[in-house]
Amino acid sequence: MTEVRVPTLGESVTEATVATWFKKPGDAVQADEMLCELETDKVTVEVPAPTAGTLGEIIAAEGETVGVDALLATINAGEAAAAAPKAAAAPAAAASAAAVDVMVPTLGESVTEATVSTWFKQVGDTVAQDEMLCELETDKVSVEVPSPAAGVLTEIIAAEGATVDASAKLGVISSGEGATAAAAPAAAPAPAQAAATAGAKNAPSAEKMMAEKGLDANAVAGTGKDGRIMKEDVMKAAASAGSAAAAAPAPAAQAPRAPVSADDAAREERVKMTRLRQTIARRLKEAQNTAAMLTTYNEVDMTAVMELRNQYKGEFEKKHGVRLGFMSFFTKACVHALKEVPEVNAEIDGTDVVYKNFVHMGIAAGTPTGLVVPVIRDVDQMSFAGIEKAIGEKGRRARDGKLSMAEMQGGTFTISNGGVYGSLMSSPILNPPQSGILGMHKIQDRPMAINGQVVIRPMMYLALSYDHRIVDGKGAVTFLVRVKEALEDPQRLLMDL
Missing domain, CATH: 2.40.50.100 (RNA polymerase II/Efflux pump adaptor protein, barrel-sandwich hybrid domain)
Incomplete structure (x- = not known):
């Protein structure tokens, strides 16, 4: 005789409810065939047969609560052969x-x-x-x-x-x-099996909770075996219903769609938003609704950076194996400015301001599925070459959809370069809970008055969007001026001025 016991349920989980038995005493079972299903607070656990044989006694009936390693049933080994003729031999x-x-x-x-x-x-x-x-x-x-x-x-x-x-x-x-x-x-046998299991019972705890909350089973999407409704499914449905009820009195967040003629409707294509695009939309709207967002602008003469880059880009690539771009200059300039205006690198937590004594820089990257913001950690400790390598590597992983969640979390400040798409000026939206984001734009030759003379210079508009709840106008303007000064005179970065 072989005992069937409750398997390990997971860290800190000590008990479960027997939701469903798929076999009855006397039924033949094969090794690893599912005998029953247990339900914990968070997950559903299937219990396989440890050996082939005949199911003997069921110790824990459906609806009973059992602890880890508790005895669920017994299997009489060696008796499966007698029952074998009942099923078509594979x-x-x-x-x-x-x-x-x-x-x-x-x-x-x-x-x-x-x-x-x-x-x-x-x-x-x-x-x-x-x-x-x-x-x-x-x-x-x-x-x-x-x-x-x-x-x-x-x-x-x-x-x-x-x-x-x-x-x-x-x-x-x-x-x-x-x-x-x-x-x-x-x-x-799939159709026959599906027909046999179509009437599978929902988890007892789910039935009880649906009755308590007045939910119809048809309104709950089951995620258990064969579509069975589990406790967590009811909790999710109840939460969704509560959210919908709470939101009902509020005005619609989206304007109703304008009437469309039958001819136009026939030529339209409706595509469901991806989860990434839905999240982008939700987070951007949350940022507007939560932060007191304001944008300040300035412009920078890119002559010095372009000359320095042209002078050293060949040697730089030969030594470090990566091209010298503009992003490392902007990243260094932002790090320099964040040291002087630390509130731009901080965040609000309730009634506290959390200052970060480090810089985890988010670099916004466009991908075929939408905008993502990989984070380069401790960028304030990195060299120009290290920054360029990190930006290149993160950008490739972003375009290939290989970024992990950890690589997009924990940023303290963000840089977004709309200039690569030809943008001349825009107001970037904050990436919560960050308090600042710098928008870069297209480099464009413009006539500038310098020392009483009109000269043509490569100019770029800069935009700093910031959370006015934590960053004052003076701090925002100072930050942007320091970035401008560092880019127009890159030697200031070396001298820490």
């Missing part, structure tokens, strides 16, 4: 195939869900270990999901467009020698 090769779950990988700090954007494989396809199976999209980054084993993709659980949590199962791979042979027969 090819002998299939016996050597093992089911491997494809799970959502780590998404990053504070990221709890993602959307399945693309499946690169279909059910029945052969896959190699570490081959890309699908791509997930979170609020900020795309995450590729590699195959955990070589074999055949036998089931896709989360289809394209589905939203999954950080611990969800995406699919199943049949690995081992019999995987290929088992793939085709495995797909056939």
Whole structure:
């Protein structure tokens, strides 16, 4: 006799509720076949059979609360053979195939869900270990999901467009020698299996909570096995309903769409916003609603920087293996100015002002899916070459969608270069909770009056948007003047003037 016990539930989780038993006493079970499902405060845990045999006694019934390592049931080993004729025998090769779950990988700090954007494989396809199976999209980054084993993709659980949590199962791979042979027969029973499980019961705790909150089961999206509604699904639905109710009396944030003729409607194309674009829209609007945002402008003569760059760019690239651009000069100039006006590098936390004795510089980068802001940490400790290398590396990773969440968090100040797209002047929007962002623009030859003479100089408009709750006008203007002075006379950076 083999005991079936509660598996490890996760850090600090000590108990769970038995949600559903998939087998009854006397049923034949195979090794690793799902016996029951447990529900904790945060996740759902499936309990596989530790061995093949016949399910004996169920110790913990559905709805019971059990602790870690508690006895759930017993399996009588060696008795599965008698029940084997009840099921169609799979090819002998299939016996050597093992089911491997494809799970959502780590998404990053504070990221709890993602959307399945693309499946690169279909059910029945052969896959190699570490081959890309699908791509997930979170609020900020795309995450590729590699195959955990070589074999055949036998089931896709989360289809394209589905939203999954950080611990969800995406699919199943049949690995081992019999995987290929088992793939085709495995797909056939799917309709019958789906019909058998269509009436699967929701988690008891979910049923109780829906009754308490007066929610209809049809209004709750289930994320459990076969669409079963779990406790966390009810909590999420209740929170959404509460948010909608609270927001109902407020005026609509978006103006109603203008009437469209039938002819025009037939020529329109409606595309759902990506999660990244939705997050960008939400954060930018939050910044406008939260901060007392103001922008001050100045202009800088780029002659000195351009001459210095032209003089040393060949030697610089030969020695450091990276081109000398303008961004390292602007980054150095901002670091220099932030030392004199530290409130621009600070943030508000409740009724406190948090001053940062370091500079983690965000460098805004445009990508095919939207604007992202990778962060270069401790940029105040870096050389020109180190800054240029970091900017180049982060930019490539941003365009390829390879940035992690950690690489886009913790910035204290941001630089946005709209000039690369031809912008002559604009007002950048703050990147909360930061208190300042510098907007760079196009370098344009303009006539300037210098020492009583009209001369043509390469000029650039600069814009500093800042949070007026923490940064006064004097501080903002001083910051921008210091940036201007450092760029027009780069030697000041060396002399710390």
